[in-house]
Amino acid sequence: MPIIEVNLLEGRPPEAKERLIQALTDAAIDAIGAPRESVRVILREMAPAHFAVGGQSLAAKAAGAKQVKVEEDWSDDS
The missing domain is CATH 3.30.429.10 (Macrophage Migration Inhibitory Factor)
Known part of the structure; x- marks a missing residue:
């Protein structure tokens, strides 16, 4: 089986x-x-918080990516 x-x-x-x-x-x-x-x-x-790659959970990585996107959006002067 x-x-x-x-x-x-x-x-x-x-x-x-x-x-x-x-x-x-x-x-x-x-x-x-x-x-x-x-x-x-x-x-x-x-949950993404329960799986990690390279010492960082996917939840933390996703949160960091969102933070970077927000910072890029706020710093865009176009």
Whole structure:
């Protein structure tokens, strides 16, 4: 029984997650001949604050990018 675990950042619509589940199930069937009813898919969603790259959470990185954009908008003299 294949068990496929996927970690995702939260925010995707339910339809997108259903497509992912179907595609992963189909891939397991095609790759190893697993019976459809034996394929298990686990989706784990996490907040951007709970995932980091290079020592900075994605939430902090996004907040920094918004701050830079606001500063650029205010300093634009055109």
